[in-house]
Amino acid sequence: MPSLKRSDPAPSRLSYRIQRWMLTPGIRLGLKVGVPVCLVAIAGGAFLADADRRDALIAEIAEMRASIEQRPEFMVKLMAIDGAGPKLAGHIRTVSALDFPISSFDLDLDRLRAQVAELSQVRSVAVRVRPGGILQVDVVERQPVVVWRTRSGVRLLDESGAHIDTLPSRAARSDLPLIAGEGADKRVEEALALITAARPLGDRLRGLVRIGKRRWDVVLDRDQRIQLPSERPVPALERVLAVNEVQDLLERDVAVVDMRLSQRPTVRMTENANREWWRIKTPDGDGH
Numbered sequence: 458m459p460s461l462k463r464s465d466p467a468p469s470r471l472s473y474r475i476q477r478w479m480l481t482p483g484i485r486l487g488l489k490v491g492v493p494v495c496l497v498a499i500a501g502g503a504f505l506a507d508a509d510r511r512d513a514l515i516a517e518i519a520e521m522r523a524s525i526e527q528r529p530e531f532m533v534k535l536m537a538i539d540g541a542g543p544k545l546a547g548h549i550r551t552v553s554a555l556d557f558p559i560s561s562f563d564l565d566l567d568r569l570r571a572q573v574a575e576l577s578q579v580r581s582v583a584v585r586v587r588p589g590g591i592l593q594v595d596v597v598e599r600q601p602v603v604v605w606r607t608r609s610g611v612r613l614l615d616e617s618g619a620h621i622d623t624l625p626s627r628a629a630r631s632d633l634p635l636i637a638g639e640g641a642d643k644r645v646e647e648a649l650a651l652i653t654a655a656r657p658l659g660d661r662l663r664g665l666v667r668i669g670k671r672r673w674d675v676v677l678d679r680d681q682r683i684q685l686p687s688e689r690p691v692p693a694l695e696r697v698l699a700v701n702e703v704q705d706l707l708e709r710d711v712a713v714v715d716m717r718l719s720q721r722p723t724v725r726m727t728e729n730a731n732r733e734w735w736r737i738k739t740p741d742g743d744g745h
Contacts, residue, residue, distance in 0.1 A: 532558045533590050540596040545578045549594060552576065561586050569594075577620050603645055604630050606637040606664075618645040638667030647690065651675065654694050657702070672717070681707060684715045693719060 534557055538546045552572045555564075566584045573582045573594065580597045587593045599621050601613035606627065613621040613630065620642070624630060634652045641648065648665050651673060655662050658677065666674045673690055675683040685693050693716040701707045706714070706724070713725040 531561050533561050533564060533586060533592050534558045535590070536592040536594060537587070538594045538596060541578075541594075541598050545576070545596065545598055548576055548578070549573050549596070555592070558590070564592070578622065580615075580619075601630065601633060603648060604633045604635050605642055606635060607639075612642075614642055614645055616645060616649065618642040634662075635664030636667065637664060638670075640670035641665070641667035643670075644673075648673070650691050651685075651694060654691050654698070657698050658707075661707075677707065681711060682713050684713060684717050686717050686719060689719075696722075 536550065536553070536555065536557070538549055541549060552575075553569055555569075564586065566586075570582055570584045573579055573584070573596070578599050580599045582597070583595045585593050599615040599619060601621050602616050603614050604624065604627060605612045605614050611624040611627055611629075613624060613633075614636075615621055627635060634648075636645070636648050644667065651665060652662070655675060661677045663676045663678060666676055668674055668684075672687040673685045675685065675694060677683070683694060683697050697706070697714050697716060710727045711724055712727045715723045715725065
């Protein structure tokens with residue numbers, strides 16, 4: 458009997474290589490994901506190639522977005538301001554320039570926060586949207602501590618020297634201490650320390666004057682001045698007050714107490730006191 462030729466069950470070399478290639482992870486991922494994505498992209502590109510279909514799709518998306526943004530739960534109906542006085546609250550509403558009701562999607566909270574923070578009366582501000590459609594603005598308002606008189610006008614300053622507001626006159630805030638002179642706004646903290654030290658003087662204190670951006674003069678009534686050094690002015694003022702407590706120095710005819718040289722303080726008398734002194738010392742004077 459003739460022998461039958463049996464076929465070889467092993468795959469051909471080409472078939473083997475194709476099978477191995479299909480088992481490669483990158484190729485499998487490309488066939489599973491890449492091919493469908495390419496087909497969708499080709500179909501989408503063909504669809505959007507027509508200008509009318511493209512415009513219709515854009516309009517449909519815009520309409521859907523508007524319908525979502527204008528839903529009642531996303532609408533902000535009013536603004537609530539806490540921590541600000543009536544005047545500052547009015548400024549905040551003015552700079553925000555919001556027309557309520559407005560969608561929360563149209564609110565730029567960072568921009569609004571920056572606008573409010575630029576107001577001179579504001580120390581810090583936080584802005585958020587509360588449930589119920591309320592735009593909440595929490596403000597920490599600067600508190601004036603001194604009145605600063607300059608050549609250009611009278612201003613209110615806080616403890617950091619920041620400008621808060623302009624006053625029509627000193628009398629508008631007579632309850633606050635007065636400082637003057639160029640550069641005084643840069644040393645408000647030191648001025649407050651001097652004002653605190655000068656409390657024993659009571660109503661006699663008229664204010665502080667910054668001299669040459671270097672040091673302070675304490676101005677009292679009766680045109681008296683205490684000239685303080687540029688370094689350690691508070692201890693120098695306390696020395697003067699200690700002497701005054703014992704010897705009533707500032708109750709006499711003293712025009713200036715000069716403490717600029719700590720090792721050699723000097724006292725300048727008033728003109729009337731000087732004339733009286735020379736009258737007494739002159740040989741033909743009445744006091745001879």
